[in-house]
Amino acid sequence: MPKTYEQINEKIRSGKAVVYTAEEVIDLVRSNGAEKAAEEVDVVTTGTFGAMCSSGAFVNFGHSSPPIRMTDIRLNDVPVDGGLAAVDTYIGATALTTNSKGGYGGAHVIEDLIAGKKIHLHAWGPGTDCYVRKDIDTYITLDDINDAYLYNPRNCYQNYSIATNTSDRTIYTYMGKLLPRMKNATYSSAGQLSPLLNDPHLETIGMGTRIFLGGGEGYVAWPGTQFKTNVEEVNGVPVAGARTLALIGDMKQMDAKYVRGLDITGYGISMAVGIGIPIPILNKEIMERCAISDDQIFADMVDYSQPVDRPPMARYSYAQLRTGKVEYNGKHIRTSSMSSYSGARDVANRLKDWIEHGEFMLNKPADVPFPKERKLNKLEERRC
Amino acid sequence: MMTEKKFKINFTESNVQDSVAYILVSEFDLRPNILKAEISGDGSGVMILSLVGDEEKLVKAEERLEEAGFDIKELEKRIHRDECLCWNCGACTSICPTGCISMDPKTFLINFDDSKCIACGACLNSCAVHALGLHI
Ligand code: SF4
Numbered sequence A: 001m002p003k004t005y006e007q008i009n010e011k012i013r014s015g016k017a018v019v020y021t022a023e024e025v026i027d028l029v030r031s032n033g034a035e036k037a038a039e040e041v042d043v044v045t046t047g048t049f050g051a052m053c054s055s056g057a058f059v060n061f062g063h064s065s066p067p068i069r070m071t072d073i074r075l076n077d078v079p080v081d082g083g084l085a086a087v088d089t090y091i092g093a094t095a096l097t098t099n100s101k102g103g104y105g106g107a108h109v110i111e112d113l114i115a116g117k118k119i120h121l122h123a124w125g126p127g128t129d130c131y132v133r134k135d136i137d138t139y140i141t142l143d144d145i146n147d148a149y150l151y152n153p154r155n156c157y158q159n160y161s162i163a164t165n166t167s168d169r170t171i172y173t174y175m176g177k178l179l180p181r182m183k184n185a186t187y188s189s190a191g192q193l194s195p196l197l198n199d200p201h202l203e204t205i206g207m208g209t210r211i212f213l214g215g216g217e218g219y220v221a222w223p224g225t226q227f228k229t230n231v232e233e234v235n236g237v238p239v240a241g242a243r244t245l246a247l248i249g250d251m252k253q254m255d256a257k258y259v260r261g262l263d264i265t266g267y268g269i270s271m272a273v274g275i276g277i278p279i280p281i282l283n284k285e286i287m288e289r290c291a292i293s294d295d296q297i298f299a300d301m302v303d304y305s306q307p308v309d310r311p312p313m314a315r316y317s318y319a320q321l322r323t324g325k326v327e328y329n330g331k332h333i334r335t336s337s338m339s340s341y342s343g344a345r346d347v348a349n350r351l352k353d354w355i356e357h358g359e360f361m362l363n364k365p366a367d368v369p370f371p372k373e374r375k376l377n378k379l380e381e382r383r384c
Numbered sequence B: 001m002m003t004e005k006k007f008k009i010n011f012t013e014s015n016v017q018d019s020v021a022y023i024l025v026s027e028f029d030l031r032p033n034i035l036k037a038e039i040s041g042d043g044s045g046v047m048i049l050s051l052v053g054d055e056e057k058l059v060k061a062e063e064r065l066e067e068a069g070f071d072i073k074e075l076e077k078r079i080h081r082d083e084c085l086c087w088n089c090g091a092c093t094s095i096c097p098t099g100c101i102s103m104d105p106k107t108f109l110i111n112f113d114d115s116k117c118i119a120c121g122a123c124l125n126s127c128a129v130h131a132l133g134l135h136i
């Protein structure tokens, strides 16, 4: 018997909802079958906790007296956007400090704000008749500022290629440190726990879906940038990056444990974000898809020493990757993850806990379909 | 009995590396391997040395170097991970050449076996949250 959002929410409200994480549900479906499991289970919680460069935060500082229209703004020496209204800004996660020591950026400012630390605000403006002031130098905290919310244009990549390096020198990439002559390979997906691998065609996830974002409640805002669908699928899920999500959530609810600034050597700054998405088990088909396991999810390995055109070299399952080594042409390659599996599990468990305790209701997405088919355009270089 | 020990030597002149190695090889038949050497502008610095050889001779060699005026100490712990900072991503696990760092297949938390650490430092810049440090 199919269920509805209303029925599931009613069970959550009365503390009777049956919730499994995407990891726990695998065995249940294997032993009882999807049909029975779909009747028993109301919600499956997913989780992911990895580097998501396309992230950031909108902030409103409040007006000083006399007021200033800030056009050049630094937070702990990190340049943030000066192209919004007088005291609004957007902190881009990858913005790098102007301090020559480096190693700190927008993501760290966001983490420090959430951690309740004082942040140095230094800003300048042109001085106008309505905003006479030309500079301000002060300290802010998350509590003082009016608004602070994450708006991450691209999170939750559905899958991601495995990175290796065939060249003779160590290379430093956003996929981490890659040793020469394929001594190692790195991957980045929560696999069987990952939100978009459990609902691969976004049957239940859409604009307005309520989620766990950085330790607080957030929402799916829009399809993520670079959302695409034309990727080969195996076992019903893509073998490389495909769909993505744009997410939004109030920073004042968040926990710095789930929002971490990253300083990736040789690449730059990024932000690790803990995200959990609940999947309502409305029918048997949705249940079947949630039972996918690491041995059924594959990714292609590509050579990051090639600046362009990286053809797939080999394909491995996440179960193989998580053993710490894979074989390629008779040779062992050490593998490591760039995202935290224990973190993803923690997120899925936290979200499960909230739902079991009636603290988190499901929000049915708005009737705004995300693209069923979409390809990406390339950036053309034109003369005029 | 053949064993391996690691030592840290503080020195004041940079030519010390050659003389230390010479003493160890010629007088004690030990196999030295310089794991790390840092020399500052004035020629002083610190060196991490692995020595393989007869256990008794290792003890004697340490005494001999002390007598020769070197500040030598056996190294017990080398790699250090700040557990509050580490988010158990696992990025460092494929970097370590000696397999000190591994991912627990059940908990997916990082395991450190620092007895295998040769203080090469390769893992340090693989950690994006600066949780790893080498104490010398
Ligand atoms: S310093 Fe070298 S040997 Fe020690 S843990 Fe790091 S990579 Fe391994």
Ligand code: SF4
Residues within 6 Å of the ligand: B081, B085, B086, B087, B088, B089, B090, B091, B092, B093, B110, B126, B127, B128, B129, B130, B131, B132
């Ligand atoms: S790279 Fe750093 S954060 Fe990641 S597991 Fe190793 S020590 Fe922990």
